[in-house]
Amino acid sequence: MxxxxxxxxxxxxxxxxxxxxxxxxxxxxxxxxxxxxxxxxxxxxxxxxxxxxxxxxxxxxxxxxxxxxxxxxxxxYKILTIFDKDYPLLLKHIPDAPLVLYAAGDVTLLQQIPSLSVVGTRHPSIEGKKKTKWMLEELIDLGWIIISGMAAGIDSYAHHLTLSNKGKTIAVLGGGFRHIYPRHNIPLFNDMVKQGLVLSEYPPHFPPQRYHFPERNRIISGLSFGTLVIEAKERSGTLITVDQALEQGREVFAVPGSPFIPQTEGCHKLIQEGAKLVKGPHDIIEEWYVHGHNLCNLQETDLQSNFSLL
Structure with missing residues (x-):
């Protein structure tokens, strides 16, 4: 080479x-x-x-x-390395940043702010989609980039909602582009490539592995100002993304719900532990105005500094 x-x-x-x-x-x-x-x-x-x-x-x-x-x-595809100038700055400064990223779609979305990662259960309650729509539609109209993992449930709905509202969204996959999981999201993948952006740190021929999904969660949270948890059970893979967001110094938001359904238990636990309870999009917008400047102040590092990040 x-x-x-x-x-x-x-x-x-x-x-x-x-x-x-x-x-x-x-x-x-x-x-x-x-x-x-x-x-x-x-x-x-x-x-x-x-x-x-x-x-x-x-x-x-x-x-x-x-x-x-x-x-x-x-x-x-566009292939980005951590040493490239167009590699996203927010991601470059997280612990264990991906060294190589494969991108399909509009890579300029990686440089746009503000961005919000949206995560939640694969089996949302009846209210789950309503909560997602209520929290995101105004942010989408304001030009926020919506980031998620294209999993079943809340993730996929967040992408669909953004595209249907002519917004911009990024999906981070747990496998290569030739192995879309779940398979019923292949049409969503194709739409994302045309209207948004899909990322993976795995070459296109790599099939997804179980351990890939916790790994990709650090990219979802690392690309965003904060992580919004719509619904999550108390023992949920969604909470891995939250842990990574906290490790990265990012904001964590949780939507409360009925105490009688298991899909809200994780959100209530997060709120008890210090996540910001959000009742509507303005709560997130307010936090952006208070804390967003910290991310805006990131400056491009030179090659030598990049080696220090490794």
């Missing part, structure tokens, strides 16, 4: 490679040259990989198929 950027994309697309592994390689081999000349045994020893992982990585690094796939992807 003939450039540092291409080598980073190439290495990230190989089996056995992880963000932690790539960061370790960058510290020892900042130009990503030497890694191409190491044996599987040396890779395993120097970078604490299992024998199986190092062999996968070694073989994929020499695979013409991988290189040909990446050439096709580069022609079809």
């Amino acid at each position: 003939n450039s540092f950027r291409n080598r980073l994309i190439h290495i990230s697309a190989c089996r056995g490679s992880t963000r932690r592994f790539i960061r370790n390689v960058l510290r020892k081999d900042p130009q990503l040259n030497n890694i191409y000349h190491l044996s599987p045994t040396t890779i395993a020893q120097q970078y604490a990989l299992t024998s199986k992982a190092s062999n996968y990585f070694y073989n994929d690094l020499r695979s013409d198929t991988i290189i040909n796939q990446l050439t096709i992807y580069a022609s079809k």
Whole structure:
């Protein structure tokens, strides 16, 4: 691969490679040259990989198929690395920022503010969609970017609602673009590519894995000013996104509801623990005017500073 950027994309697309592994390689081999000349045994020893992982990585690094796939992807999608100037600043400064992102659609949305991530249960109550519509429609009309994970339930409805109101929305996937999950969201994916933006840190040929979804949640929260929880059960994957938002120093908003349905238990727990109770969109807008300047003040960092983020 003939450039540092291409080598980073190439290495990230190989089996056995992880963000932690790539960061370790960058510290020892900042130009990503030497890694191409190491044996599987040396890779395993120097970078604490299992024998199986190092062999996968070694073989994929020499695979013409991988290189040909990446050439096709580069022609079809926008590929962003953490060292690129158009990589989103909000995301660059979170813990464990993605090193490579694949983008399909309008990448200019990554530079627009304000943005709000919207998450919730895959099985909303009867009131769930009404709450989502009530909280988001005014924000959409004001030009807010709505971010979610294109999962069933609240996530998908937030995307549909935004598109139907001619707003702008970003979906972050837990797998590659060739493996849309759930499959019934393939039409939504196609609409998002035409009218919004879809992101994944996984190459298009990577199928979703269970552990991908908690990983992608940090991107959902990291791209936004705050995270709005519409509905969530007390033990819910939605709350992983909340934990990541808090770790990133972002705002967390929760919509209250009836104490008699399980879909509100998680929101009530969040409010008890300090999340801002929101009754309508103006509560979120008010918080943006109070705290949004903190995110607006982020300045572009130079390449050396980027290495410090790794």
